[in-house]
Amino acid sequence: MSTEALARLAEERVDHRFKGLPPDADGLTVGELTAQRRNLFTGGFATPVLALSAERLEHNLRLMETYAVRHGLAFAPHGKTSMAPRLFQRQIERGAWGITLAVPHQVRVARAFGFQRVFLANELVDPAALRWISAELDSDPDFRLVCYVDSVRGVALMDAALQGATRPLDVVVELAAGEGARTGVRTEAECAAVADAVAATPALRLVGVAGYEAEVPEANPERVHAWLRRLVSLAVGFDKDGRFEGADEIVVSAGGSAWFDAVADVFADIPEFSLPVLKLLRSGAYVSHDDGRYRKITPFNRVPEEGALEPAFRLWAQVVSRPSPEQAFVNAGKRDAAYDLDLPFAQVVRRDGTERPAAGIEVTALSDQHAWLRTGPEADLEVGDWLGLGLSHPCTSFDKWPLIPVAEADGTVVEYIRTYF
Amino acid sequence: MSTEALARLAEERVDHRFKGLPPDADGLTVGELTAQRRNLFTGGFATPVLALSAERLEHNLRLMETYAVRHGLAFAPHGKTSMAPRLFQRQIERGAWGITLAVPHQVRVARAFGFQRVFLANELVDPAALRWISAELDSDPDFRLVCYVDSVRGVALMDAALQGATRPLDVVVELAAGEGARTGVRTEAECAAVADAVAATPALRLVGVAGYEAEVPEANPERVHAWLRRLVSLAVGFDKDGRFEGADEIVVSAGGSAWFDAVADVFADIPEFSLPVLKLLRSGAYVSHDDGRYRKITPFNRVPEEGALEPAFRLWAQVVSRPSPEQAFVNAGKRDAAYDLDLPFAQVVRRDGTERPAAGIEVTALSDQHAWLRTGPEADLEVGDWLGLGLSHPCTSFDKWPLIPVAEADGTVVEYIRTYF
Numbered sequence: 001m002s003t004e005a006l007a008r009l010a011e012e013r014v015d016h017r018f019k020g021l022p023p024d025a026d027g028l029t030v031g032e033l034t035a036q037r038r039n040l041f042t043g044g045f046a047t048p049v050l051a052l053s054a055e056r057l058e059h060n061l062r063l064m065e066t067y068a069v070r071h072g073l074a075f076a077p078h079g080k081t082s083m084a085p086r087l088f089q090r091q092i093e094r095g096a097w098g099i100t101l102a103v104p105h106q107v108r109v110a111r112a113f114g115f116q117r118v119f120l121a122n123e124l125v126d127p128a129a130l131r132w133i134s135a136e137l138d139s140d141p142d143f144r145l146v147c148y149v150d151s152v153r154g155v156a157l158m159d160a161a162l163q164g165a166t167r168p169l170d171v172v173v174e175l176a177a178g179e180g181a182r183t184g185v186r187t188e189a190e191c192a193a194v195a196d197a198v199a200a201t202p203a204l205r206l207v208g209v210a211g212y213e214a215e216v217p218e219a220n221p222e223r224v225h226a227w228l229r230r231l232v233s234l235a236v237g238f239d240k241d242g243r244f245e246g247a248d249e250i251v252v253s254a255g256g257s258a259w260f261d262a263v264a265d266v267f268a269d270i271p272e273f274s275l276p277v278l279k280l281l282r283s284g285a286y287v288s289h290d291d292g293r294y295r296k297i298t299p300f301n302r303v304p305e306e307g308a309l310e311p312a313f314r315l316w317a318q319v320v321s322r323p324s325p326e327q328a329f330v331n332a333g334k335r336d337a338a339y340d341l342d343l344p345f346a347q348v349v350r351r352d353g354t355e356r357p358a359a360g361i362e363v364t365a366l367s368d369q370h371a372w373l374r375t376g377p378e379a380d381l382e383v384g385d386w387l388g389l390g391l392s393h394p395c396t397s398f399d400k401w402p403l404i405p406v407a408e409a410d411g412t413v414v415e416y417i418r419t420y421f
Numbered sequence: 422m423s424t425e426a427l428a429r430l431a432e433e434r435v436d437h438r439f440k441g442l443p444p445d446a447d448g449l450t451v452g453e454l455t456a457q458r459r460n461l462f463t464g465g466f467a468t469p470v471l472a473l474s475a476e477r478l479e480h481n482l483r484l485m486e487t488y489a490v491r492h493g494l495a496f497a498p499h500g501k502t503s504m505a506p507r508l509f510q511r512q513i514e515r516g517a518w519g520i521t522l523a524v525p526h527q528v529r530v531a532r533a534f535g536f537q538r539v540f541l542a543n544e545l546v547d548p549a550a551l552r553w554i555s556a557e558l559d560s561d562p563d564f565r566l567v568c569y570v571d572s573v574r575g576v577a578l579m580d581a582a583l584q585g586a587t588r589p590l591d592v593v594v595e596l597a598a599g600e601g602a603r604t605g606v607r608t609e610a611e612c613a614a615v616a617d618a619v620a621a622t623p624a625l626r627l628v629g630v631a632g633y634e635a636e637v638p639e640a641n642p643e644r645v646h647a648w649l650r651r652l653v654s655l656a657v658g659f660d661k662d663g664r665f666e667g668a669d670e671i672v673v674s675a676g677g678s679a680w681f682d683a684v685a686d687v688f689a690d691i692p693e694f695s696l697p698v699l700k701l702l703r704s705g706a707y708v709s710h711d712d713g714r715y716r717k718i719t720p721f722n723r724v725p726e727e728g729a730l731e732p733a734f735r736l737w738a739q740v741v742s743r744p745s746p747e748q749a750f751v752n753a754g755k756r757d758a759a760y761d762l763d764l765p766f767a768q769v770v771r772r773d774g775t776e777r778p779a780a781g782i783e784v785t786a787l788s789d790q791h792a793w794l795r796t797g798p799e800a801d802l803e804v805g806d807w808l809g810l811g812l813s814h815p816c817t818s819f820d821k822w823p824l825i826p827v828a829e830a831d832g833t834v835v836e837y838i839r840t841y842f
Contacts, residue, residue: 016533017841019526023553026529044549046525080756080790102790103752104467105440108447112437122752122790123741125805128465132444150742153804176744182791183742183750320544321571321604323597329604331524331543334761335501335820335842368816369501369523369543370603383574384546395789399756400820400842420438421756421821 002114006089009418010034018403020049021416030403030416039411040316041350047318047386048332050397052288052406054414056312063307064286065094070306071264076100076119078256078284082398084419085113087287098144100282104129107145109420111136119253119280120147121210123154123174123183130161130169137167146207146251148174150185155197155204162203171198172208172251173238175231177215184211191234195243206243208251208278209235213259221302224259228266239273253280261299261306285394288312292342292392313397315344315389317371322383328373330387333366336400342392344371350386358387423535427510430839431455439824441470451824451837460832461737462771468739468807469753471818473709473827475835477733484728485707486515491727492685497521497540499677499705503819505840506534508708519565521703525550528566530841532557540674540701541568542631544575544595544604548582555586562588567628567672569595571606576618576625583624592619593629593672594659596652598636605632612655616664627664629672629699630656634680642723645680649687660694674701682720682727706815709733713763713813734818736765736810738792743804749794751808754787757821763813765792771807779808 010031014021022044025033038044040051068075074097079088083106088099098117101107104126107118124130124147136143149155149171162169173191176184185191191209198206209231213219216227235252244250250273255263260283267279285294289309300308317332337344343366346358360376371389375381391397398404399421406415431452435442443465446454459465461472489496495518500509504527509520519538522528525547528539545551545568557564570576570592583590594612597605606612612630619627630652634640637648656673665671671694676684681704688700706715710730721729738753758765764787767779781797792810796802812818819825820842827836 016526016529019524019842023525023529023549046550047547048524103440103469104444105437108437108444123804125741126468126739126752128444129467150744151804153743154741157805179745180748182788182793184744186744318547320546320575322574323571323605323607324600327601331547334817339761340755367603372603383544383572384578396755402842421440421823 001089001092001116005113006085009086012418020046020401020405021403022046034413034415037412037414040405040407040413041353041386041411043413045405047316048336050313050315050336050401050404052404052417053312053314054406054408056310057287057406060286060289060309060312061090061094063309064283067260067306068281069095071268073264073267073279073281075281076117077287078121078282079110080106081284081395082287082419083109083421084398084417085109086417088113088115091287097278097280100284104133107133116142116144118145119282120145121212121282123148123150125154125157127161130158134162134165134169137169138165144170146170146172148172148210149194149198149204150174150183152194152197155194155201159201159203165203168203168205170207171204172210172253173206173234175209175211175234177211177213177227178217180217181215182212188234188237195238199243205246207247207249208244208253209238210251210253212256213254213262214256219259221262224262225266228254228262232266232270235273236271244275247275249276249278251278251280253282255281255283257283257285257294258297259299261303288394288397290392290394290397291345291390294394311390313391313394314347315391316386317389319381319383319385319387322381326375328375328381330371330373331369332371332389333369335368337366337371337389338391338393338396339366340393340396344389344391346373346387347390348388349381350388361387363389422510422513422537426534427506430507433839441467441822441826442824443467455836458833458835461826461828461834462774462807462832464834466826468737469757471734471736471757471822471825473825473838474733474735475827475829477731478708478827481707481710481730481733482511482515484730485704488681488727489702490516492689494685494688494700494702496702497538498708499542499703500531501527502705502816503708503840504530504842505819505838506530507838509534509536512708518699518701521705525554528554537563537565539566540703541566542633542703544569544571546575546578551579551582555583555590558588558590559586565591567591567593569593569631570615570619570625571595571604573615573618576615576622580622580624586624589624589626591628592625593631593674594627594655596630596632596655598632598634598648599638601638602636603633609655609658616659620664626667628668628670629665629674630659631672631674633677634675634683635677640680642683645683646687649675649683653687653691656694657692665696668696670697670699672699672701674703676702676704678704678706678715679718680720682724709815709818711813711815711818712766712811715815732811734812734815735768736812737807738810740802740804740806740808743802747796749796749802751792751794752790753792753810754790756789758787758792758810759812759814759817760787761814761817765810765812767794767808768811769809770802771809782808784810
């Protein structure tokens with residue numbers, strides 16, 4: 001990564017591009033605003049404002065580093081979750097092998113900040129993007145990118161777009177998680193046909209296999225373990241058949257945020273290959289974790305002795321209307337909060353510097369710019385109060401906020417995280 | 422508005438901040454890229470990419486200008502839809518009185534581009550935002566902002582934050598659309614109490630009444646007409662009681678994108694007031710219109726003789742996986758397409774420069790970065806094809822794209838629209 005490019009993030013001006021920030025900070029650089037150590041609650045921030053907890057963020061980063069080390073896994077956290085180069089940096093500093101990404105635009109963001117190892121968890125058949133990636137590979141010998149192939153036609157399109165490239169593009173065959181699952185090759189025979197196509201294409205180099213266990217139909221621990229064993233067997237078979245001949249190491253990759261315990265189990269039993277093996281875990285949502293879906297599905301619920309992630313986001317909104325004892329409205333809506341998996345959860349109310357639980361308050365709907373609250377008799381809520389909301393789904397929370405304050409427990413904002421979506 | 426600030430949009434650099442744009446345009450200014458008149462399909466654009474139709478955009482802008490003029494309505498299109506200063510400019514150039522906005526951050530964006538008349542369709546009780554708006558009013562005598570009040574407590578909070586302001590802040594009392602509806606005062610008696618509170622506050626000046634008819638419970642033409650008549654009666658009563666004494670004109674405002682025909686009907690019968698009246702319509706979604714919800718609910722379906730809006734968005738994604746005859750996957754997901762009201766609609770397939778209807782193709786789900794397609798026997802779709810998708814809900818389409826190419830029918834990109842969310 002480029003520490004110079006990352007340092008330049010502090011030189012960006014605070015202005016109308018960034019919602020939630022103090023209006024009177026306009027024109028300061030991010031670095032200057034950071035140095036002021038403003039308080040999230042008294043420092044002039046405007047509502048709605050999404051904040052990350054400094055302590056919880058650090059805890060989560062540390063926990064997954066420890067987890068990967070303990071289980072002998074290389075780690076390429078999925079960067080599509082945050083699309084925040086500063087978080088990519090902290091992940092790399094905490095031992096990550098590289099960053100996983102989903103689409104070429106995300107690779108452009110990573111390259112703008114000099115990240116050197118990218119795992120692109122998708123087949124890439126866009127000629128413009130392939131030519132750009134090929135130019136990046138040719139101009140920087142330290143840049144490594146591995147992407148999926150999942151069809152013979154895809155390989156042909158890649159080959160056509162990559163004519164004239166100096167370095168071959170590293171690819172892994174994607175094994176689908178089952179019939180009716182998402183992308184990926186459905187059968188071992190088709191995987192071999194795709195690998196044959198790769199072998200016939202000097203522009204590509206086969207370096208492994210990968211897939212996404214969370215798409216296993218009716219996923220449960222047995223089915224996920226079984227599919228992961230199938231993925232490992234595919235790699236074993238490919239290796240036996242000499243299909244990784246040109247590679248320096250063999251990549252075997254799986255692991256979102258719901259089943260990394262199963263990945264750790266099954267990858268622990270990966271037999272010896274003809275080459276060193278890179279067991280690559282790709283979980284991304286852990287960085288902020290959440291108060292909804294990911295809280296429910298995290299593998300740490302099955303292995304509590306290995307730790308627990310902490311939800312690091314809180315969205316602060318202000319009550320702008322209290323038209324009846326049963327209803328209230330805050331000024332955050334679909335533009336501000338994730339709503340694809342669950343509605344936000346009312347957690348705390350702040351008034352005059354005092355915080356208390358949001359008893360009797362429930363979010364029942366979101367408009368574009370409002371949240372609808374149902375309030376019970378025990379709810380003490382009035383116009384002007386700040387409501388702290390928990391969110392469900394890190395990916396659709398980060399992507400609504402281009403510059404996110406990171407606050408310590410007492411409210412002191414110690415950093416601002418820039419995202420690129 | 423500031424034509425200088427708007428012109429500076431062309432000086433912004435194309436880089437990793439803007440997805441979908443050609444990788445080889447990196448480093449060009451937006452103005453330079455525009456001058457190249459690249460083709461959306463052959464000019465190196467990367468998928469996914471959202472495009473606006475130049476002709477349809479122009480048609481929609483013209484149609485609503487005509488509509489407002491024909492019905493004697495002033496127009497403050499809701500800017501939260503696009504948050505695109507360049508579209509605000511075109512709306513103003515087409516006769517709009519000003520721009521409606523939802524939250525103070527959006528006002529900051531409008532002010533950064535020098536827009537002089539803002540209708541803030543929300544109560545505003547955030548002290549930091551109020552102080553900033555007050556400073557803007559004091560420093561620019563041509564800036565006019567009108568915002569909602571919907572509670573006595575809200576008025577008290579505004580009064581406290583606005584101590585020391587030179588110019589009073591113009592407010593309108595928001596009448597709720599009914600019991601259980603969104604924000605706004607529920608009864609006429611409470612409206613009078615809020616108006617009393619405003620009258621007792623030198624920091625505020627009452628200039629009218631407003632509301633949002635789309636929130637009328639179980640809305641139908643009769644109920645919406647009835648509520649609009651109630652809104653007008655409230656203004657009549659306030660005027661009779663001398664409550665607008667300090668105003669220069671009386672604002673009566675309603676009108677989203679579902680019932681502007683009813684607004685036109687009822688506002689045509691507004692009686693003479695003691696002051697000139699500003700009948701202010703606020704529809705915003707018309708600018709791009711859509712292929713889903715807004716296509717269904719547009720008032721032009723009831724008054725086809727007055728014209729028809731045209732859906733101006735098309736999202737282009739590329740097929741990256743075709744694992745079975747029944748399934749395909751494109752590389753656009755929740756990060757790229759609106760999904761809150763309907764899933765995207767498969768419209769056309771492009772291969773080798775030829776476009777044909779997307780027969781037998783249906784979007785069945787979105788992941789963060791993929792759309793799931795179900796394909797019937799008649800579907801001719803393969804890896805590498807571009808799929809053109811129609812969208813539902815302009816507001817949650819614009820907000821996923823910071824720089825949107827505007828293409829003519831032959832694909833020539835003639836402009837890039839910057840958004841700020």
